[in-house]
Amino acid sequence: MLTLTTPIEMQRPPVLRFGAGTLSSFAGWVADSGFKAPFVIADSVNAARLELLGLGDVRCFGDVVPEPDIPNLNAAVIAAKGADLIIGFGGGSAMDLAKLVAVLAGQDMAFGDISGPHRAPARTVGLVQIPTTAGTGSEVGTRALVTDPETMNKVATESLNMLADVAIIDPDLTVSMPAFVTAATGVDAMAHCTEAYTSKRSHPIIDAYALQGIELVGKYLRRAVDDGSDVEARNGLALASLYGGVCLGPVNTTSGHAVSYPLGTRHKIAHGIANALIFPHTLAANAASVPEKTAKICAALGFEAGSDQAVLAGARAFCEGLGLDMSLRAYGVPEDDLAAMASEAHAIRRLLDWNPVDLSVADIEAIYKAAY
Incomplete structure (x- = not known):
């Protein structure tokens, strides 16, 4: 156990919006920030309610699976080609993939080139995290996990470059959870x-x-x-x-x-x-x-x-x-x-x-x- 005399560093998204109804501010932030090609990473449930984001006809990879693996990540990276803003919209699986897609988008790199601690390059696109469950806390983190199907082990990747620009935590999105x-x-x-x-x-x-x-x-x-x-x-x-x-x-x-x-x-x-x-x-x-x-x-x-x-x-x-x-x-x-x-x-x-x-x-x- 550490003590108060032990130094510690904490990292957060520079903008964190918490509270019922805060999602309504998102479209305005996207417009004000100058993003023209937003792309959503979501599971099938949240891919069916993209209208809540207020972005109109937005592109989406809606095939995030529970316990996502490297092939699921690779498919998301391919689908996100041309995006200038990655949006994680869902639970921890969607938000973890969004972090990885955001650092791989526009880069000539594969997952193996960035996995592990502090290897992910600086992002060339924006990143927003919008949780729809109340469990993982992935929206404020710098770590992502995907499964390697060959070893059946979870591979952790951690980097400050995977920290979101904005996290919007709107509890209204969780009301529909079973x-x-x-x-x-x-x-x-x-x-x-x-x-x-x-x-x-x-x-x-x-x-x-x-x-x-x-x-x-x-x-x-x-x-x-x-x-x-x-x-x-x-x-x-x-x-x-x-x-x-x-x-x-x-x-x-x-x-x-x-x-x-x-x-x-x-x-x-x-x-x-x-x-x-x-x-x-x-x-x-x-x-x-x-x-x-x-x-x-x-x-x-x-x-x-x-x-x-x-x-x-x-x-x-x-x-x-x-x-x-x-x-x-x-x-x-x-x-x-x-x-x-x-x-x-x-x-x-x-x-x-x-x-x-x-x-x-x-x-x-x-x-x-x-x-x-």
Whole structure:
């Protein structure tokens, strides 16, 4: 854990617009900025509601898939040829692809030339991020993940050149999310905050964002699941997601995301639900190492910490109370794949090296078995 005497650097989009109705300002910003060829990166759901952007007949790559891979990225780059502004419009998958497309657009480079830390070149096009879910916080980040289909591993790319010029967070866009998606993405936002809060490189500045993000999820997620039109709850979750994104930059996630990644890459389980399935187990596994912070997390979610088993039971009950089936079996994960998944997760050292507890391959396999 870092202290107030430890230097830290935080990066944000230079313009961040938050609040109900803020999307209405977007078309004016595009016109005032002089962009003539905007291009949207979206999934099929958001590609069907492009009129909300106010840009008229705008070009779009609307084939973003959950857990996007390199071929999906390459198709988006080809489709975006000639664009001078890239717009990520959707959840984390669309916004991650938008970051990568923005740095590859107009460049004679492939993904392999920019993947990893600090290799992406300066952009020659603009970049705007507009989230339609409340979970990833990708709109304020400099990191993007895509799956390499040959290795089935997520490849992380990070660069200040992938930071958006503008992020518009309009909670009205999330009102149409189904209850299941609301629940899963809300737990994802909470996982970002929780893992940053308990990380070995947690910092008091980031802790403030992280704890408030967890508290917002504890207060508003069940309300939004029960009533999707609850505007206050939708705003609260959008803010929690934003705070989670702030946490990702200088601190990032740890074991929860590392253990959840194989669920997405190997079995195509959406990122939000994958994190929800793993969250109670890694929270409990880390509890004894960070007891005071664990107690605050549990209190924010409405239960007492107590023993590791009490933490596991309380966190699982919180997720089940959102209507989530919390067994891996329910999502088609084969039991005979758990050992291979554990080895794969254990190799994600960029996350696990910062976990408060050193989890072995056997520890991770035990988590999968307990979650099965």
